[in-house]
Amino acid sequence: MITPRDRVLGRVADHLVALGRPLRVAVDGITASGKTTLARELTAAVAARGRSAAHLSMDGFHNPRAIRHRQGRDSADGYYADAYDFQAFERLVLEPLGPGGDRKYRERIIDLGSDTPIDEPPVVAAEDLVLVVDGSFLQRDLEWDEVVFVDTPFEIARDRGTRRDTELLGGLEQAERAFDQRYHAASRRYLDEVGPAAGASVVVGNADVANPVLRRIGGPADAVVNLFSYGTLQTPSVQREHFGRELTGAQDVLPGYRQDWVTITDPAVIAASGTDRHPIVRHTGDPADTTAGTVLEVTTEELAAADLYEVDDYRRALVRLGSGTDAWVYLAQRP
Template structure:
């Protein structure tokens, strides 16, 4: 049975699979928020959906110690301003994978543990690559196709980080001091100056790693996106239950697809919709096939709520409707 974490991260993977090629994805957040673990899991879920995927850590793009510690080992400003070589990362990774790039990128320029520069050959990127990169301060200077912000309270992240880094930093007291004076002080500056959660296209609450919360998906906090519904999401009662309002929509059709039916076993979904028999759509590619429905305008928080509502028989994909509008739709998984 799929776990709550797999369900939420699977929805993010569905979202990424439906977007451009290649795709440059940041996994951002405060220090010890759970970025690396989430990035690795997300990369595996994207690959499981049939798209090329790779994970890269900003650990391989640190400045040498002489630069990143030049303001002092405990300096928050030093960590914020001097830790990462963003210029090299942009030139060697983001630009090659961007429009007009040669699709040959570097996976690292330094071995962090030994503090030795490395000059490895570029990695050729498949046309459909989703590159998932985890690190801190990723929206300060860099431009991405998608950003997943891992939203974890400071107290929770501090506890995780000090336990993780106790041996590395010389004991629990020293680790706690490093987080208070350097890592999280820099993270607070980042949140204040950049507002990374508001700018991110996906926000996931990671306080409870077993039960993460999908808070937003599909764009920034003020974005509005199209969602085509052919089933229960058209019902005002379902909309009010999950979105707190009735949605603005207009009739449309989805060409090249055919509707079938699926039996829902999730009691919460059955209770809200009033039935265990839900329509489901699959792509046929036949121009004679079409599914009627409604194109709804939703916020990115409401798209996240729809992702949580839909069971795993459905996967969200980006389609072009009969009207010419582009919209998200839940298709047969």
């Protein structure tokens, strides 16, 4: 059975699998927002779709303790400025996996528990690698191909984090003080100075871990993307129901794909579209096979809404249309 969390992570994984190679993905958010768990699950979802995937934690790129705590063990400014060695991470991970890089990257440079430097040989990335990295402040000094922002309210993250770190930090009272004075004080500064949710290409609401919310996908908050529809998303009533407005579009065709049909069982989708019989397209590679439809301009919030409207028979992919326009389209999950 596919859970609500599986579905949201699956939509994000579909999005990443369709993009460049290798792909450098940040999973960003405040302390204890659920970044590490989501990053691990997302890595597994990408791998399940047949693409190489690996997960790194910024824990392996902390500065030594003497640098991390030089402004005081409880200092928020110290945590914000001194926790991570971003320069080493950029040089040893992001640059090798970026344009023109040799794909030889390091997985860590320090053992955080023992505060011991590590000099391990680099890993050679597969050409199609999706590297998923979780950590704090990841949009401050680094450039990524994609950023997933895990949006969790401070009060919920504080409760999670203090319970998680009670033993590590010497008791519940000490953990609460550390979150209030250091970790979340630094996180508030980060939100104020950088605005990481607006700059992220994907935003996942994670207040309820069993029922996350896909809030945005496909670009930053002000982005507009092309979505090619050959089916019910062209219908004004469906657009009003899921986007809150009627969309404008241009006619186009999708070459190399033939149209088929799928029977929908989701009552909400049937109610919105008025039918349980929806078109679906499958790749043939034959230029004589074409599917007509409409290129719609949608916001990243609307693309997320479209992802949740389409049932699991569909996956979203990036294609080139007959006009030469690049657009997202929902294809058959399996050829």
